[in-house]
Amino acid sequence: MNAPRTLFDKLWEGHEIAVADDGQSLLAIDRIFLHERTGTLALKALSKAGRAIRHPQRAFCVMDHIVDTKPGRPALTRMPGGVEFITATREAAQQAGIRLFDIHDPRQGIVHVISPELGIALPGLTLVCPDSHTCTVGGLGALAWGIGTTQAEHALATGTLRAERPKTMRVLFTGTPDPAVSAKDLALALIARHSVTGGLGHAVEFAGPAIEALGVEGRMTLCNMAIEFGAFTGMAAPDEKVFEFLKGREFSPKGELWNQAVAHWRELRSDAGARFDRELKLDCAGLTPQVSWGTSPEHAVGIDAQVPEPQGAAGRREAMQRALDYMGLKPGQRMDELAIDAAFIGSCTNARLSDLRAAAAILEGRRAAENIRAICVPGSMAVRAAAEAEGLHRVFEAAGFEWQESGCAMCFYAGGDGFGGMRAVSSTNRNFENRQGPGARTHLASPATVAASAVRGRLADPRALTWA
Amino acid sequence: MRGIVSGVAAPLMRRNVDTDAIIPSREMKRVSREGLGEGLFANWRYKDLAAREEALEFVLNRARYRQASILISGGNFGCGSSREHAVWALADWGIGAVIAPSFGEIFQANCAQNGLVAVELAKEHVAALAAEAERRELRLTVDLAACEVQGLGATPLPFSMKPREREMILKGLDPIALTLEEHGAAIEAFQKSDRAARPWA
Ligand code: SF4
Numbered sequence: 001m002n003a004p005r006t007l008f009d010k011l012w013e014g015h016e017i018a019v020a021d022d023g024q025s026l027l028a029i030d031r032i033f034l035h036e037r038t039g040t041l042a043l044k045a046l047s048k049a050g051r052a053i054r055h056p057q058r059a060f061c062v063m064d065h066i067v068d069t070k071p072g073r074p075a076l077t078r079m080p081g082g083v084e085f086i087t088a089t090r091e092a093a094q095q096a097g098i099r100l101f102d103i104h105d106p107r108q109g110i111v112h113v114i115s116p117e118l119g120i121a122l123p124g125l126t127l128v129c130p131d132s133h134t135c136t137v138g139g140l141g142a143l144a145w146g147i148g149t150t151q152a153e154h155a156l157a158t159g160t161l162r163a164e165r166p167k168t169m170r171v172l173f174t175g176t177p178d179p180a181v182s183a184k185d186l187a188l189a190l191i192a193r194h195s196v197t198g199g200l201g202h203a204v205e206f207a208g209p210a211i212e213a214l215g216v217e218g219r220m221t222l223c224n225m226a227i228e229f230g231a232f233t234g235m236a237a238p239d240e241k242v243f244e245f246l247k248g249r250e251f252s253p254k255g256e257l258w259n260q261a262v263a264h265w266r267e268l269r270s271d272a273g274a275r276f277d278r279e280l281k282l283d284c285a286g287l288t289p290q291v292s293w294g295t296s297p298e299h300a301v302g303i304d305a306q307v308p309e310p311q312g313a314a315g316r317r318e319a320m321q322r323a324l325d326y327m328g329l330k331p332g333q334r335m336d337e338l339a340i341d342a343a344f345i346g347s348c349t350n351a352r353l354s355d356l357r358a359a360a361a362i363l364e365g366r367r368a369a370e371n372i373r374a375i376c377v378p379g380s381m382a383v384r385a386a387a388e389a390e391g392l393h394r395v396f397e398a399a400g401f402e403w404q405e406s407g408c409a410m411c412f413y414a415g416g417d418g419f420g421g422m423r424a425v426s427s428t429n430r431n432f433e434n435r436q437g438p439g440a441r442t443h444l445a446s447p448a449t450v451a452a453s454a455v456r457g458r459l460a461d462p463r464a465l466t467w468a
Numbered sequence: 469m470r471g472i473v474s475g476v477a478a479p480l481m482r483r484n485v486d487t488d489a490i491i492p493s494r495e496m497k498r499v500s501r502e503g504l505g506e507g508l509f510a511n512w513r514y515k516d517l518a519a520r521e522e523a524l525e526f527v528l529n530r531a532r533y534r535q536a537s538i539l540i541s542g543g544n545f546g547c548g549s550s551r552e553h554a555v556w557a558l559a560d561w562g563i564g565a566v567i568a569p570s571f572g573e574i575f576q577a578n579c580a581q582n583g584l585v586a587v588e589l590a591k592e593h594v595a596a597l598a599a600e601a602e603r604r605e606l607r608l609t610v611d612l613a614a615c616e617v618q619g620l621g622a623t624p625l626p627f628s629m630k631p632r633e634r635e636m637i638l639k640g641l642d643p644i645a646l647t648l649e650e651h652g653a654a655i656e657a658f659q660k661s662d663r664a665a666r667p668w669a
Pocket of ligand 1 (some may be wrong): 065111112131133346347348349407408411428429
């Protein structure tokens with residue numbers, strides 16, 4: 001009998017080509033995804049060094065970061081300085097002979113949304129991308145992590161990467177969450193409790209009944225935030241829901257290969273008795289929708305709570321005070337009384353079809369409050385088309401939301417439109433200073449909470465609207 | 469000399485200094501690694517971004533630290549976005565080593581790829597260094613060969629680094645050439661058997 005292994009052990013060992021004396025592994029890389037912001041430099045550097053891409057058919061590139069999201073966008077971009085990135089990317093991808101999903105390709109979208117949607121990310125594969133939220137596709141049971149540009153060069157040239165084997169952690173989500181408590185709320189609650197360094201040095205498996213009950217897209221939301229937890233990556237064991245999700249996608253295996261793949265994927269779960277270096281538990285029962293008050297994802301509380309008093313060791317206390325100053329808040333203020341200027345649904349965290357449905361369910365028959373800038377940027381053009389097929393765009397528009405095209409620009413402030421100087425409730429993953437525009441104050445929340453807050457004009461508990 | 473960084477240490481004692489703060493997205497103006505130092509910490513360093521008017525209280529704008537080559541900071545330095553531009557910007561401005569209790573993982577790997585020394589020290593030691601650097605002009609030496617930080621008192625502070633990353637910096641190795649040279653045959657062999665085992669992959 002083999003010793004019981006974790007899901008992570010199986011994925012890692014299945015790709016380990018060699019282990020160096022110092023314990024670093026050389027791993028086979030199955031898929032490399034690039035985007036125009038960080039990937040193009042890797043392509044350019046390779047070609048300058050006269051190096052070829054080892055498996056061009058396993059490398060993909062998309063324009064997502066600095067493309068306009070306003071409807072009727074041009075084939076270039078209006079972002080300051082963006083044109084150079086777009087033209088250089090087209091040139092470099094063509095020269096390298098890799099597939100590029102360009103601005104007007106119906107498959108265009110945020111890299112971590114389209115890689116599962118196209119069947120490029122699959123369970124059991126290693127996938128890397130010079131982007132920190134690559135861990136999103138761990139929700140399919142892939143081993144996926146963000147790398148730097150120089151590492152991307154290495155992966156492209158050799159089909160491998162060197163990496164230090166992380167420790168393993170399992171986070172068990174027990175109990176049944178309230179129907180209004182989504183994957184995003186679980187992620188924020190976990191990070192608030194265990195801090196943004198809670199997962200440092202670990203590959204984290206999200207498990208337990210609440211994870212099994214989540215849809216595939218919810219698992220991706222949770223894994224998306226693994227990097228905000230400081231983890232090397234996050235993942236969840238693939239199950240029938242995942243196979244169903246992937247079946248028939250453009251790059252998914254077909255016919256006999258599909259059957260073989262699924263048979264293999266069924267083995268991808270932690271064996272009974274497998275040991276983790278660390279185990280955490282989080283009881284979902286009684287959790288309320290979460291919302292962040294500060295400038296770090298760990299600065300999150302229940303929507304029914306108050307802005308906390310700076311506390312803890314000196315470093316932490318100062319960081320909290322700084323965050324309060326930046327956010328213009330005082331301890332003791334009620335979160336659900338904070339008036340907002342903007343509401344944003346978008347990003348690789350929460351802009352898939354289920355997220356748009358959750359928001360639309362709240363917005364149906366309602367309108368965003370006066371003077372609120374409300375925007376929905378679907379995670380991909382395919383999500384956008386699917387939402388339109390259901391008529392969701394009409395719900396958003398009737399509620400006063402701008403219905404935009406897909407991309408990253410409003411999530412990280414690409415330099416064009418943004419939430420500069422505004423207080424925004426946002427379905428994104430980072431509330432860092434200036435992240436969504438100069439002086440922008442971002443409150444992270446679930447799509448349902450964003451929608452409810454837009455309607456009320458203040459941060460709002462979605463349960464008050466759905467079940468009132 | 470590779471792996472030796474000597475110079476003035478500047479204290480930037482904040483936790484979770486993220487890569488958006490190190491180099492804001494809109495400061496990444498070209499498809500290039502060069503010239504990013506101007507955008508380093510732009511949101512903190514400039515009072516008026518467009519006019520590049522300096523915020524005088526920001527540490528790197530203070531006379532004592534204008535030539536700093538070592539940055540001391542709080543835990544989880546370099547968290548957030550994977551942009552390698554953060555490392556390029558620090559290096560371009562003149563920072564050769566960052567000392568902190570912990571680092572964002574991708575940032576740390578990016579440092580090694582670019583010869584920037586990311587020194588992990590215990591919180592108390594980081595705090596002591598920062599306090600001293602705040603009080604007076606503190607000149608430190610980060611010696612990667614010896615794995616020590618020298619310059620605070622008589623006893624050097626030892627640190628550790630992943631051996632591979634240390635060697636890469638010390639020898640200035642080209643990681644791609646190294647991998648192909650050391651493991652070329654193993655990579656071929658792996659691919660062959662993997663194609664048979666996972667033909668869909
Ligand atoms: S949507 Fe935001 S977090 Fe996601 S990849 Fe784009 S910029 Fe990064």
